[in-house]
Amino acid sequence: MATSMDYLNEDIKKIKADFYEVIQHPYLRRYLQDPIIDHDQVILLYYLLRRKEFDFSYIKNSVLSTVLVQTALNVHETVSVTPWRSETVKRQRQLTVLSGDYYSSLYYYVLAKVDDVPFIRVLSRSIQEINEAKMNVYEGGTDQLQTLKDIRAIESLLIRNVAVFYHSEQWAQPLEEFFYFKVLLNTRYHWIERNHETPLTASLLTRKGQKRNELSFALEKEIEASKVKLHSFSYEWIPIREYILSRVDELLTEHGVVQDFVVEEG
Template identity: 30%
Template structure:
């Protein structure tokens, strides 16, 4: 197994997700649903590592991917102008994807996964709503929110099928990748609403500015991930794949 093998399977999963939610009008105005390849990798990680895998689990990760796409579409809605055709269709696309993943799960009879994903959507939405609340959260609270937003659906899939050995690696890695992306956007002047809230919550420590703090936090998280990988029993080529995608 090499990087090409991994990428080919990620690409196939992406195509299968697109196939389940394909709609001509939505494709014309909003394009394919947003799917994160790093998240897709972690959905497939048990398969890559040789754990028991079957059609039920593969259908499960397709559903998880559609859930993530649905929530990502809703996140694209312009909070200041949601009246254009494109914005209205973005809302509809998120709702359409939501309906599709419940339809898939209902047809499969996988009640346990329905319950887990429903709970994950509620929890993730609660954390996404935080950016609109007047309450002040500490910066560590925002890091917790990012972790929930990025990982909760996959975490529920892991817990349901007893893939807990991958949980901490997945959570820390996806948090790192999201923070690295937020940092790049910050440097380019394209801060997200969530990052703006983090900046507002930031209290300077040890004479560090916000960017320096974030870089220091990333170094700590990367060290934690490297240690988890060192002691993990996952295949060496998977450890290498994960490590090579860290931006230092």
């Protein structure tokens, strides 16, 4: 007999398969790799909608359209602004921009087919709000707290707005914190492994000229604080709690952070 987890895995596979089927375009595929989607976002969106007892067709269209929006935002984020030095680079950049526009148009197409105008508005507003947050971060001029707030918005505002739209406001804070936790881990990796500074690392600096090991420590303290917060939430639904907390442990292990905390806590 199939378990609920078997059904979940099959549903997720179907949604992801449909995503890659929908985005297929022979010209783009010739020059660009398929985008990578965030498995956690797919799972959490699925849980959110399943909790509301929607049928699978509705869940699939809603998750698919949200992931298409996220993919479009991610793709546009990769477009370089440095001067191009060859026609090949120029074409690659143009195609990247067009692919992001293409993915964005597809979410509208998916929802228009089922006449879900209210959800189209939610996703459209989310795109606008995320782009405004990105402008604040990259233009600078805001204080540290506002920068951190904008970074949180960039990473989680889409799924937060979806949660609120479906009257699951109690999910908003845990979802925001979880995706902030993920960006903290990725930022730590890029800083320690590649010495690559981001707006997040810059916002965590307390003064100019801070040493490398001090910034690494600041990131790890921020990760630990986020982990503690994720454990402190009173989750409205046990499966969502179990998923998020298990992923926290997995991600800490993947990024090699667990031992650091064990030593510190001991």
